[in-house]
Amino acid sequence: MSADHRQFAQEWIAAWNSHDLDAIMSHYSSDVVLRSPTVTQLLGDASGQVHGRDALRAYFAEGLRIFPNLHFELIGAYAGIGSVVLIFRNQRGGQTAEYMERDALGRVTLVSANYSTWSAEQLAE
Numbered sequence: 386m387s388a389d390h391r392q393f394a395q396e397w398i399a400a401w402n403s404h405d406l407d408a409i410m411s412h413y414s415s416d417v418v419l420r421s422p423t424v425t426q427l428l429g430d431a432s433g434q435v436h437g438r439d440a441l442r443a444y445f446a447e448g449l450r451i452f453p454n455l456h457f458e459l460i461g462a463y464a465g466i467g468s469v470v471l472i473f474r475n476q477r478g479g480q481t482a483e484y485m486e487r488d489a490l491g492r493v494t495l496v497s498a499n500y501s502t503w504s505a506e507q508l509a510e
Contacts, residue, residue: 390469393491394462397471401457404449410442414492417441421498427451452476 393412400408419435427447428435435444449455456476463470472482479501486495 389491390462390464393469393487394459394471398457398459398473401455404455406442406446406449409445410438412493413438413441414488414490414494417492417494417496419444419496419498421496422500423448423498 397412400412415438417436417438419441420433421435422433424430424433424435424444428444435441454476457473458475459471459473460480461472463472467488468484468486470482470484472480474480481501482499484495484497484499485493488494
């Protein structure tokens with residue numbers, strides 16, 4: 386993984402763990418699109434999508450309000466061409482993989498959040 390992707394992963398996790406909304410938002414472009422099943426749960430939007438930086442900020446603020454103990458532990462990061470996948474565990478032990486496309490400035494333009502539905506242990510049963 387390139388140093389840029391490694392630094393991005395570390396800074397992204399640190400921003401979330403600080404609960405500093407400005408630090409979190411510094412990673413996203415103005416025209417960002419986020420796709421996540423959590424959007425449907427938190428916002429009641431059946432599309433599961435958030436469009437634009439302002440809407441994303443409001444969505445993240447709501448998430449931080451609902452989960453005041455939110456904490457992420459980075460498990461892995463995978464670099465692609467103009468993209469990165471971060472795999473992390475939350476404070477409840479759930480795992481997430483987020484695919485993120487980044488622009489030339491390194492800001493995220495597209496996020497696709499994917500949540501664990503089973504563990505390796507469950508699959509082996």
